[in-house]
Amino acid sequence: MTPFRHWFLATLAASVVSAEQVQKSCLELPDSAAAHKEAVKDLFVTSYEAYQKYAWGHDDLLPVSESYSDGRNGWGASIADAMSTMLIMNLTEWFEQAVNYTADVDFTISNTSDTVSLFETTIRYVGGFISAYELSEKKYPVLIEKAQDLADQMVYAWVGEQSIPYGFMNFTTHQPTVATSNIAEAGTLTLEWNRLSEYTGNSTYQELAEKSVQHIINSSVPLPGMPAQGINPKTGNPVGGYVTWGGGSDSYFEYLIKYARLTNTDDNSYADAWLTAVDTSMKTLLRTSDVGNWLYLADYDDDKNIRHVGSHLACFYGGNWILGGKLASNDTMVNIGLQLTDACWNTYASTATGIGPEAFAYASNDGNYTGGAGPDPGQFAFYNAHGFYITSSDYILRPEVLESNFYAWRVTGDTKYLDNAASALSSFQDFLPTTVAYTGLNDVNDQGSTQIDDMESFWFAEVLKYLYLTFDDPTHISLDDYVFNTESHPFKAPAAKDTYGSVSPQPVPWQPFSPESTSTAPLPLVSSIPALL
Template sequence: MSLHRRGFSSRRVLVAIAFSFALCILYYTHLRNTQSDPLPELIPEEDVVFWPTEPPEIWAERAVQVKNAFLHAYHGYERYAFPHDELTPLSNASTNSFNKWGVTAVDSLDTMLLMGLKDEYERALPMIMNTNFSLPANTAVPFFETVIRYLGGLLSAYALSNDTRLLTKADELGAKLLPAFNTESGFPVYAVNTYEGVESGPPVGMLAEIASWQLEYSYLGKITGKEEYAERATLITDLFYNANLTFSGGMYPTKWDLTSGEPYDLHLSVGAAADSAHEYTLKQYLLTAQTDKENLEMYIRMTTHVINNLMFISPQRHLVYVTDMSTYKLEDTRVTHHFEHLSCFFPGLLALGVKMLPLDDLESVGINVEELTRDLLPRDRGGYEALSEFNLTDLHLWAAEAIAQTCYITYADQPTGLGPETVSMRAGGKFGITRWMSAVRAWDRQGRRGPPPGVGDKLPWSEPPGLVSTKERDRATVTRDYGVRNIAYYLRPETVESFYMLWRVTGDVRWRYRGWHVFQAIEREAKTSSGYACVDRVHMKVPVLLDSMPSYFLAETLKYLYLLFLDEDIVPLDRWVFNTEAHPLPVFAWTPEESVAYGITEEHLPSAVS
């Protein structure tokens, strides 16, 4: 049959071809003009995932299952390891990695109280009350770990139970650790000899270790009325606030000189050695009834720099991740594209800020953006202007949801269903390395079709069948957009912590289901006869168990899962603040008298008090 008989003429065909050619020229001209920023080719529609609606009884039963998991782990600890620090769940023995003071028992106290486990709580108290915090001579305890696990555990249990015996022990421990601050700058040193009352450690401190104790010492100062505790927290805030952060975009670098009190390097990260320090900027502001303006400013600086410079999107699956970078010279900045499990706390922190802060009206809480950026380089000041194009509340929530989804995908992609400690994200593709904000701006220019980049649901990756050669496996890794760098899951809480925060902030059931998937994987892969073990080779169908059950598994991972599955909000985020070990502390406000006694300046107080 000829074209003419079907209603076409050669003239019409030529016109159609010419018209199509013109459309192609217009399209590619437009595409080129709208891609001044690098962008993955075209962000496709996301996978459609239908999340069922289940009755409250189902989630209540799942919370009970988490409670039973806690009981299994803690009873194994009681049987084989108590009163030592941690259970070794394969050999059914114990280890003393944290001071020999029974860290698992202390770390678990508030979880017991929240779960209503009175018998376990009462059995732990005598050992805790009889603990001698003065170790033999020449034995030092790590300041940071002791504060977040022991001091935080005691303070939270006191706040939940009102048992003054716990307050007495917290006061005793807080005083024993004070020699850590005997440095020239006032930053705490790595370790304290609680027997001789002297500090020890290198002259350079890691950010997380020198800046993750303000919550605990502020609250201890409030409930004891002791000046020496509260003024330490005030001093450390002032040290950070007045430090020279010009070349780090207003964000804290990872290493600090304990003598001068100034940054030692220009390595920026929200992962290992840095994470909880950034966390405590927002949380110190919230704990003190939203009165600590200096810490709020530092939180806004940090999140702005991270969103602009440390968040990237992978080229094929469009997985959004946060990574680290180092600046060796002003024009020599190197990005690793490593994505750590430890960084998966960050989406939860962003979500908490979305709930608690007027991000689109920061002037109402005394934040002036011009003052924030006055001491920054022009390139970093421009970052604030770039974010001002968007509703900041929306932007922070998109960032939170996108990173949290990538955290989940790194779990769901593995045969075990457990997330590896570190992955190396694929950077590049047709348009080179792409920062997330570049993709967001391009999405905005193109009419906001579909969800923001990386935010829509994604399905887990599955290995194509029949792969044999290394080359084929490498190709499969590329389609996954990352390679597994550290293949172990250490029973860490950060991912489910963010799921919990996002669930409470958004009410979106997908975060509960993702948490449920993680819990099922833990039950299936990590459970032993006496507890739960860290899991190695999570990327293989037959993993290997490690003989370790960290105390934070009971203090954090199981606590956040339990709270995620409860319908009742028993720890409201506007009344309680979780420390970095998931120990909730109650919000409080300094009185005018306390502000004078503790040297708290107007920057730390609301206008009504100052």
């Protein structure tokens, strides 16, 4: 990176927590929104009543077999994940029941033989408890006590002087599972552990989380600002050179910009790292499909090849770029985020059920390489009609497309995003009901698809919350007042600072990648610099 570009990004990073407003002012909902909001609440009530009857105290309801599973150590993950949504939906009696249950759980011991995931336990339990504590006006300190019980066990994931924690812990022996990790697991702790330090007065949690992220920020990278997906906690070195905004990396990038906003920190390294990743992605990873001109973020593999692949999980990136672009007063980033969101929504609009698949692929003007076989004849026909083809057809109740759609609505006020949410709601009502509650599908492109017998806790935490808030009063849980963790638990953010110098590049059109472009081609972000001089 040239010194000038480094200066520009650092200056832009300093403006990220300025007083720039994220949400569009004076958003108005159509009359239909109220009925849609109530319909989403009905989905929650039906689902939770079934959970109470068939799976109370366990992690997930199995709605087809009317049973339960304990994939998150048997502490009641659905209860932890549902609490913040209950408060947002004003289901106060259920919330108090959930608090009473949580108060009696011993979180220092796993109720299953499984090891404890540092990442999943942080985003679901710790994040869920802290968010519920805040949303309930801090009336239930036991929620912070239980979050601290968990964190006090998880600190053993950092061994000796290692900066990177191991991903899994045995709570009984305090021994981690010695194995490689990834930057999402190691880099998605800052929001929750910062808040835990604030409420307990113990800075250790924040220091450990920040130490891990700072190590990743300053590590050697395959692309500027974009660390490899894998990492070795023992050595701190990257494992391989695979770069993606998808699973294994996703929430590391997500939290960089969110942590800068949540803390209003004077340390610009978090925002700078996010801006550098976006800068690199605009230059190296953005691709338009050669059918439909849909905009995607490609992967970059160990052999330095572009893989034209996408996933439901990665579709958070639209909302993340919209949020970060607003914080940085950069319309180019916002507009790209909106295009990414539209492309992800197209994966819903194109299937027989109106629900998007787990994974997909596409072709661009530099080919259709995915690291595996190209599309078969059936996929090729689907691609020619829709600008992507399905590589994994299941839907496991993921939220990311609706998450980005929510950000797009709150930032633009364009009612097409309300129409998208209403369409998804209708599809859920038509295709996800089972014997009790709702569940996933094995094939979103088959209206007669068999169902997946699992209702993950993030159905309560994320899917139904993002849908509900899309139809809710826009001043409720405003994006100017709250920062969502990656499990959609909102944390109250301080008032944005107005003491930073503001850099506001003029929006410029993003130019699609062409095979003839060189590594020195100007980026959309940087090409606007002359307007600042």
